[in-house]
Amino acid sequence: MVRLSPVMRDPRKKAGAKLIRLPKWLTSEHPFPWLFPASAMLIVFGLYPILYSLWLSMFKRNPATRIETFRPSWNWSKVFADDRVIDAVSVTLSYTFIALTIQLVLGLGIALLLDSDRKGFGLLRSLMILPLVVPPAVTGMMFLLMYDGSFGVISHMLYGLGWLSPTQPILANASTALWGVIIADVWQWTPFMVLIMLAGLRALPKDPFEAAAIDGATDFQAFFRLTLPMMSKIIALAVLIRGIDLFRIFDYIKVMTDSGPGTATETLTAYAGTIYFKNADFPYASTVALLTLIMILIISTIFIKIFKVRF
């Protein structure tokens, strides 16, 4: 399409063969051909499925006959009355909040520690990146191995410290299972925070810190009065990206606990997956998944408005 365009040809050879002149919006001078492949892809496989999902959520599925009838409000009134949804929302929110807080604090702390030009720190920063590229499903398995009740290395350490008894492995206990998953998430994604905070620290101007040091400010004061306020934009950005990824958590839950024990670690996405795989109630699965999407949109829009995050 683009190759046929006469304007593509060397302008010095203007005279010559008569070529069909394409309309301007099909030549490379117009944004349309540039944006077409990406837009087509996102519309066909991104936007259309969401509308399809919405359409699907308006059907009531009869589990016995497997017949779906058009009842627009059925699933949506069901979703707000479903105790498992309410539980899933609270698990999702606590998971997101706890993991995000730990990752942010640890990330900032470790970044401050590793932000040094001394010999060896470059290597340490490189090593710190490694957890990021482990497939989350593999991370889940790594921690399953280390949590194993009879031969897991973390379990043995915790037994040794007396924090855990061999009769109650960390993932088999409803009160500790979520923490088990959070630890895996923190291990994998704290490096993300460290990297971003390091980039923020490196970009800080030197002058204010020198001035503060002359005025006799302690490191502690300099951190809270200068570093934190100057890094607020970057922190907001990191919190937004990580927060959304945490909210739509699926891999760790699926691999490590499969929402168990019981439904103790069932997040919204995990619940939608369960409805899909176990009950094959596709309309209701779509409804729960759409609810997740709507919550993400609302929370992130408010967050972007308040903290003025820009990409």
Place this chain on the structure above:
Amino acid sequence: MHDAKTKVFLRYFTSIIIVAIFVFPIAWWGLTSVKPISAVFDKDRIVVFDFEPTLENYRVTVFGYSKRSSAEDGKTLMGTSGNNSYDGRGSIVSSIIVAVGSTFLTTTIALLASYGISRMQFWGSQGYLNWILSQRFLPPIAIIVPLVFIFHDLGLRDSHTGLIIAHTLINIPLALLLLKSFMDDVPLDIDQAAMIDGATRFQCFWKVILPMIRGGLAATAVLCFIFSWTEFLLSLFLTNSIRTIPVKITTYVTSTGSEWGYISALGTSAVLPSFIFILLVQRHLVRGLTMGAIKD
């Protein structure tokens, strides 16, 4: 003076301890993959280094020896039961096909679009960017149910092509925003100079801009590769017989027990290429992870 030295020492000490904690799970995983089965499943104590390293687990998962003959070679009766579906070769090939294919497709599509956005002014360009960004934050679970139906109708279900398309879909927003940020770094004067000399937009893109963002393009491609390589949810829903490594590895966990030796061997093989790739593009990593928002 003495005080400053103690401070430096303490900083090194804590830094090394913390980094060691983060590296430990990977090291333990790699160590497990070369342990004989008796050392992995020792219930009385934790075997750290006092075992005879073996490559049996890699022979079974990466080179496709049967699990039973592997156990008999080792003159052990441990691990002879169970099925023989621990051959990970098919999943490695699938993962490579899907990751390479989707990386190529994503970067091609995103390169074109990012040039359009970075260099041309058109009505609604900010809205377009916001739409792209919202795609990045879309939970895959929200589109997975219809996607399964659509793929089924198009005959893409359980095929490499289908998975390539799905991974391309989730990687486009990242690649597009990232490449746009690299293109924005190239001054507009360069385009204008080229166009005054008679170059068309496409020539300008192909001969001038593209060579200038090679580093950024490589970083984008690596990130796309890694995200496709590690993706789990879409692969889980959209395939049955074709299994990428992350999905395949979860099938090694069975109700009768998990074959940790094989799991860690396949897992280690899956992780190593990513390590090498990510260290190569470390310089652009922050920009990549924030989709171009932080220019490091």
